[in-house]
Amino acid sequence: MTDIELMSGSLTREYQNGFTAKVNCMTLRDIMSDKGHDLVDYLKLDIQGAEYDVLEAWRTDYQTLPVKQLWLEFFPDGKKWTEKDSTAWVRRLAALGMEPGYRNYFRYPQNYLLINTRLAEWKA
Numbered sequence: 001m002t003d004i005e006l007m008s009g010s011l012t013r014e015y016q017n018g019f020t021a022k023v024n025c026m027t028l029r030d031i032m033s034d035k036g037h038d039l040v041d042y043l044k045l046d047i048q049g050a051e052y053d054v055l056e057a058w059r060t061d062y063q064t065l066p067v068k069q070l071w072l073e074f075f076p077d078g079k080k081w082t083e084k085d086s087t088a089w090v091r092r093l094a095a096l097g098m099e100p101g102y103r104n105y106f107r108y109p110q111n112y113l114l115i116n117t118r119l120a121e122w123k124a
Contacts, residue, residue, distance in 0.1 A: 029061065039119065040067045049075040055089050058096065065096040068119050074110040086110060 032040065045051055051074060058065060070093075074086035090100055090112055097118035 027061070028058065028066075032066065038066065042069045042071070043067045044071040044073075046071075046073040049077060049081070051075070052081055052085070052089065055093070059092065062096055064118050065093070065098055065116060066119075067098075068116050069101075070098055070114040070116070072112045072114060074112075076110065083110070090114070 026034070028040075028043075032038070045054065047054065051072065072090075074081075074083075074089070076082050076086055093114055097116045098114040099117050101113045101115040
């Protein structure tokens with residue numbers, strides 16, 4: 001896989017076999033506004049490698065992520081992104097209030113449940 005290009009309203013990804021995927025997308029803020037929500041109770045982010053770009057955008061857009069619980073699945077490709085990058089992102093998300101609550105080490109080691117300790121009633 002090559003670099004992901006995030007364009008206004010769409011996400012394009014090119015694969016090594018020459019296949020290109022382009023999907024429509026919205027920001028978290030736009031989705032929440034469209035649905036009339038100020039806060040999300042639970043969000044699952046499983047977007048096949050595009051999560052790194054989304055997380056970078058969140059880090060720019062938010063001081064506190066408006067999500068109580070985030071189930072995050074990383075897809076490191078071993079070239080641009082590695083497992084170390086994934087765990088580094090988990091640490092970076094703490095700046096947005098997201099603390100690791102659970103990691104599925106055995107079955108899916110790249111899955112994390114993060115709890116926003118600023119918003120959720122949760123104690124470690």
